[in-house]
Amino acid sequence: MGYNHEYQLALANTEAYWADQADRISWFKKPTKTLTKTDFGTYSWYADGELNSAYLALDYHVENGRGEQVALYYDSPAAGKKEAITYNQLLDRVARFAGALKAQGIEKGDTVLIYMPMIPEAAVAMLACARLGAIHSVVFGGFAPAEMAIRIDDANPKMILTASCGIEFDKTIAYKPLVDKAIDLAEHKPEHTIVFQRAMVKAEMNRDGDLDWIEVQEGVDPAPCTPVKGSDPLYILYTSGTTGQPKGIVRDNGGHAVALSYALNNVYGMHPGDVWWGASDIGWVVGHSFIVYGPLMGGCSAIFFEGKPIKTPDAGTFWRVIEEYKVNSMFCAPTAFRAIRKEDPEGALSHKYDLNSLKWVLVAGEKLDSSTYHWLSDLLKVPVIDHWWQTETGWPMTAPMMGWDNPSEARLGSTNKPIPGYDIRVLDGDGNEVEDGEAGNICVKLPMPPGVAWSIWNNNDRYVSSYLEAFPGYYHTGDGGFKDDDGYIYITGRTDDVINVSGHRLSTGEMEEVVSAHPAVAECAVIGVNDELKGQLPVGLIVLKAGEQIEEEQLQTELVKMVREQVGALACFRSAIVVQRLPKTRSGKILRAILRKIAAKEQYKMPSTIDDASILPEIEALIEARGAI
Incomplete structure (x- = not known):
């Protein structure tokens, strides 16, 4: 596929382009509407289609012969534990836990707050909610009780799913007391808290509504997949707002599934059976899109890593993981590689490992400086690819298309070209397009492609004021930068x-x-x-x-x-x-x-x-x- 042809195709007939992409996933009922406008000025993709995100991530692959392939490689230097979980095994765990949630009254449309470390049960929790059509809201493990209470009062979860502890380097953090304090602070009171007991810390189960993760599954029937509409919410993910009040970004099921399928294959160049590592946490958007849903929907084997790039036990941890699981591609923030470089400036530890399985490394989330780029490129001898996206978009806005025959070449300082579906413009303060090379506000002409969040939980007006009012007809990214005369985007930072x-x-x-x-x-x-x-x-x-x-x-x-x-x-x-x-x-x-x-x-x-x-x-x-x- 040629970039210019595909990009112009998506611009010329947006609906037809994304209708074609929707045919590449498995629907229970195919949508008759590709794009519809909401009553508050945003858009919805595939609103009347019916599907289930957990089905796409698990059942579909089991039904199509991938049941014995590894779905998740759990690797925890923090806990000293490893586990290879097949698609069959993960489906069994998710269906049984979904059955347990159903037995406790969780049903389609309910919200469930998840406060867990990077353990397989966290992925099970997310997928079990999706299986029932419940809306999960993952809060990063370790958040202070006051911040969790704000999210409890905003999302009104019927239930909280947690673990007895998380691990930070050599320190364990008890989670249950934090959850209990958050519930005490919140006005809304969830009906139950289900706790997974880890070996290193045992939580006290002394409150009304406390349930044990293992015991609650005893004697329940596995739950089948609940069909949901394409426009139905899959999850709420809170991101920082300028007012200090976090914004609950809402992701729909239909557009999300199509976008992640497109991104995994075309942007990241991954195929069924490949080994993919998103080196992040489920508490962030990368963890949702490219640790859990994206890789599993794409039939990959995903690394589920609990640890840090250094001191677990040393700055060679990343290289060890790549060799051990034969990782084909990984995604990480430049910060992690800078931390590794600080501890091992010459990259000597990488020479202890066979990294030949690695095809390329992708970075995002923080500016990729030239020094880190050259260090990593020289060390690994594979393409180091900068790209750019946001919590709100859920998948990349600019990147070379690594799944295509001739991906765009990297340009140092640029996050590459816009992905088909993103009509990126650079505007001055009055909303006029600036000349190539001139700095301004990075904006995207509406409508945005599938997968982008189109609302804030319980606050549509805030979505409009945060993203759409400054430049009518455009989504305002809040980032500044410029476009060169070949269409490459350069992000110079937030506009402030x-x-x-x-x-x-x-x-x-x-x-x-x-x-x-x-x-x-x-x-x-x-x-x-x-x-x-x-x-x-x-x-x-x-x-x-x-x-x-x-x-x-x-x-x-x-x-x-x-x-x-x-x-x-x-x-x-x-x-x-x-x-x-x-x-x-x-x-x-x-x-x-x-x-x-x-x-x-x-x-x-x-x-x-x-x-x-x-x-x-x-x-x-x-x-x-x-x-x-």
């Missing part, structure tokens, strides 16, 4: 990652690209601090590679010179501060918005997604000590 230095609007992402190229730098964040004379000035927060002994003054001198040479004197980059670590979300994204608030001496709310809250006072003290504020 632009600083104004003496009237010049400059991308901190561009400066980070330069700073990260210094041989001593493991990772960095550049933020704007207030300056009485120039409005704002950039400051670099630098994490050094393991073993680096460079003096901070020398490093700053070299970085100032590099930025001056590669960005220009107008950047006024003069300050670099060495820090031990940068504040990140649990999914590995640097919390730049909070860093900006610290630099501006503004009050900030501790983000619910922060990995380690103690980092922020460290950063604040260092910046103040240097007089950068």
